[in-house]
Amino acid sequence: MNKHYATYSRSNDCFSSNCPDVFTRASGCHVTADDGREFIDFGMALRSVILGYCYPKVDDAVKKAIDKGISFTRSNPYEGELKELLKAIIPCCEEVKFGKNGSDATSAAVKLARAYTGKDIVLIPEECPFFSTWDWFIADTPVSDGIPWDDSTRKYSYNKMTCCGVDLEKILKEESHNIAAIILDPATVDITKEKLQYIRGLCDKYGMVMILDEVISGFRYSLNGVQGLYGVVPDLCTLGKAMGNGYSISALCGRKELFDLGLRDKGNVFLLSGTYFSETTGLAASIATIKELMEWHSFASVGDRMKPSLITAHDKLKATGGAIIAFTREYIKKNGLEEHVSIGGFPACPMMKWKDLRLKTIFDWKMIENGILMPYIAPSLSHDANETYKTLDTIDDAMSFVKYALTGDLDKFIDANCRGHVERPIFRRC
Numbered sequence: 001m002n003k004h005y006a007t008y009s010r011s012n013d014c015f016s017s018n019c020p021d022v023f024t025r026a027s028g029c030h031v032t033a034d035d036g037r038e039f040i041d042f043g044m045a046l047r048s049v050i051l052g053y054c055y056p057k058v059d060d061a062v063k064k065a066i067d068k069g070i071s072f073t074r075s076n077p078y079e080g081e082l083k084e085l086l087k088a089i090i091p092c093c094e095e096v097k098f099g100k101n102g103s104d105a106t107s108a109a110v111k112l113a114r115a116y117t118g119k120d121i122v123l124i125p126e127e128c129p130f131f132s133t134w135d136w137f138i139a140d141t142p143v144s145d146g147i148p149w150d151d152s153t154r155k156y157s158y159n160k161m162t163c164c165g166v167d168l169e170k171i172l173k174e175e176s177h178n179i180a181a182i183i184l185d186p187a188t189v190d191i192t193k194e195k196l197q198y199i200r201g202l203c204d205k206y207g208m209v210m211i212l213d214e215v216i217s218g219f220r221y222s223l224n225g226v227q228g229l230y231g232v233v234p235d236l237c238t239l240g241k242a243m244g245n246g247y248s249i250s251a252l253c254g255r256k257e258l259f260d261l262g263l264r265d266k267g268n269v270f271l272l273s274g275t276y277f278s279e280t281t282g283l284a285a286s287i288a289t290i291k292e293l294m295e296w297h298s299f300a301s302v303g304d305r306m307k308p309s310l311i312t313a314h315d316k317l318k319a320t321g322g323a324i325i326a327f328t329r330e331y332i333k334k335n336g337l338e339e340h341v342s343i344g345g346f347p348a349c350p351m352m353k354w355k356d357l358r359l360k361t362i363f364d365w366k367m368i369e370n371g372i373l374m375p376y377i378a379p380s381l382s383h384d385a386n387e388t389y390k391t392l393d394t395i396d397d398a399m400s401f402v403k404y405a406l407t408g409d410l411d412k413f414i415d416a417n418c419r420g421h422v423e424r425p426i427f428r429r430c
C-alpha cells in the first residue's frame, strides 16, 4: 500500500519504526493495523476522540444527519443548536463561528484581535508547541520557507513571565501600543489560576486581547474548558479536537463586541467562512459528543486501585489520566530516570516529557512491542480498568528497558534494538 501522511504528526518520524503505518479499524480505545496487529490506543487520533472510537451515540447522530442531507444552500438547524449549547457552557462565548479545524479558528482569533485593537503583534508562549498551520504562526518556526517576511509575533515565556529575558510587564509598559494579543494553550504548560489571572490582568491593563486556545483543553479539562475550571474568562477562545469526538469541527467563541467586526454591516473583518463550515456531520457529532459528556455517568470505578463511586465523564478522564501520571512517576523513580523524563499536567491530559528523543524512541518501541500505541497520552471514556492496567504494566516494562539502554552506548542500542530509527521533532530544518 502507498504510504501517505496528510498530517506531519502522523508521519514516520514521530513513531518508533516498529509502529504500523496504517490502521484499518478502531473501536472504543482499540485499534487494528493493516498487518493485523492490535493495540490499546492512547493517542486517540491526535487527542480528538474523547468518548471512544465508533461511539454509537455520536455515529448514530451523524448517520441521521447524513440521511437528511449534509450540506445546504443556506444554514441548517444544527448550527443554531450547537451555537446555543456552546453559549450555555463556554464562559466567554457570547458569539460563535464554526470551522473544520483548530488552525483556522486560532488564526481567525488572531485576525480579530488585530482588527479590534488596531495593533499587529501577538505574543506567543515559547513553551506551547503549536497553534496553527497559518503563516502568522509558522513564520517563526524552522519551517518558514515560502512565507513572506513576517515579524508580527513575539515569543514570551509562560513559565517565567518574561519576553526576551525581560519581565513581561516591563516590556508591555514600553511596547503595548504595538501588541494586539496574548495567546496561550493551557494544555501544554503547567496552568495555574494565578497565572491565568495575571495574563487576564495584563490584557485589561494594556489593551490587549486574551486568546485562550482550548483546542486541546476544551471539553477535556472540564465541560466548560480551562476557563470554566479556573474562572478566568478570555476575550476569545478556540475549540476543536474533542469537540466532535474525531469528526471535523472547530469553533471560535468570544465577546460579541469583537465578533461584531466580522458582521458585514458592523466591521470589515473577513472572519471564518468556508463551503464546508456548516456541513452537518461535524455539527451533529459535536452536539452528540457534548450531550454525552454532560450526561455520562457510571457507578463503576476505574479499577480496584480506586474506590467505586458515582463518577461523571470528567471524573473518569481524570481518574484514568491521574493513575497514569501517579504510577508512571513511580516507574520513573524506580528506574532512576528522573533526569531524563518527567510526567505531569492536568490529569485528563497528562504530558510526558523526554529530554532526549532517542530515549523516547526506545520507550515507544517497547510500548508498541507490547501492544500500546501511546505517542502522547489522551485518556478517553473508553479506556477502562483493564486497558489502564495493561498500559501501566507496559509503561513499567518500557521504563526498565530505557534504564537498561542507558547502561551502554545509546546509538548502538538503537541500531541493535530499534532498527536505527530515531524519532525527530516536527519543526526542524533539513
Ligand SMILES: Cc1ncc(COP(=O)(O)O)c(C=O)c1O
Residues within 6 Å of the ligand: 100, 101, 102, 103, 104, 106, 130, 131, 132, 133, 185, 213, 215, 216, 240, 241
Ligand atoms: C493547541 C492547538 N491549537 C491548534 C491546533 C490546530 O488544530 P488543527 O490540527 O485541527 O488545525 C492544534 C493541533 O494540534 C493544537 O494542539
